[in-house]
Amino acid sequence: MAEFAVNAFYELIIDDLINRKYCVTDTFFTVEEIDLLRTNLLIKQSLTTFKKAAVGPLSNEQIIEEVRGDFILWMDESSSDQIEKMYFNKINNFIHYINRTCYLGIQEGEFHYACYPEGTFYKRHLDVFHTDVRRTLSVVLYLNTPDWQPDNGGALALYLKDAAGREKEELIHAQPGRLVIFDSKEIEHEVQMVYKPRYSITGWLKTR
Numbered sequence: 504m505a506e507f508a509v510n511a512f513y514e515l516i517i518d519d520l521i522n523r524k525y526c527v528t529d530t531f532f533t534v535e536e537i538d539l540l541r542t543n544l545l546i547k548q549s550l551t552t553f554k555k556a557a558v559g560p561l562s563n564e565q566i567i568e569e570v571r572g573d574f575i576l577w578m579d580e581s582s583s584d585q586i587e588k589m590y591f592n593k594i595n596n597f598i599h600y601i602n603r604t605c606y607l608g609i610q611e612g613e614f615h616y617a618c619y620p621e622g623t624f625y626k627r628h629l630d631v632f633h634t635d636v637r638r639t640l641s642v643v644l645y646l647n648t649p650d651w652q653p654d655n656g657g658a659l660a661l662y663l664k665d666a667a668g669r670e671k672e673e674l675i676h677a678q679p680g681r682l683v684i685f686d687s688k689e690i691e692h693e694v695q696m697v698y699k700p701r702y703s704i705t706g707w708l709k710t711r
């Protein structure tokens with residue numbers, strides 16, 4: 504068995520996940536990697552039609568405009584290009600690490616590109632469906648342009664509980680390169696109204 508090396512950066516992420524069920528980091532990917540992923544997304548968007556995202560489990564998908572307005576393209580790891588391979592390598596390294604240290608038993612992931620055009624949002628929801636409770640961690644990486652401003656909208660609102668059990672809202676702006684990981688089963692969240700096209704990769708780490 505390969506010797507285990509503690510990764511201080513991953514440990515900070517894990518501490519946050521344990522202590523508050525979510526974490527935000529801006530340095531998981533380099534600025535260059537984010538530029539490559541954004542360019543790749545934009546090329547794919549010009550070549551393929553992103554599908555209107557649906558709500559509910561795959562077996563019973565429904566498109567409900569008032570709930571979410573984003574367009575998505577599922578990623579296929581087995582036929583990924585060089586830039587996507589870099590993304591999967593980094594995510595898989597992290598999965599390997601948390602499986603060894605936190606015994607989460609992550610077996611697989613599912614990932615899609617997402618674009619929220621101007622005027623769209625995703626209403627408050629939880630990422631697990633009644634028929635698919637395997638989603639354990641939600642992983643969102645923002646690929647917006649470097650000049651992204653909070654007043655472009657599209658902040659991610661996490662609905663948390665304070666020490667007294669009262670609900671509090673934590674707003675996370677969709678800054679390029681920002682990676683948000685949160686507990687899929689516990690944290691309700693929403694994407695606020697978007698005023699400029701908003702790009703991301705969203706994924707779920709799942710148990711068997």
Ligand SMILES: O=C(O)CCC(=O)C(=O)O
Pocket residue numbers: 625630643658659692693694703705
């Ligand atoms: O893009 C985000 O910030 C979150 C997206 C989301 O909640 C989802 O796709 O389930």
Ligand SMILES: [Fe+2]
Pocket residue numbers: 628629630641692
């Ligand atoms: Fe979500």
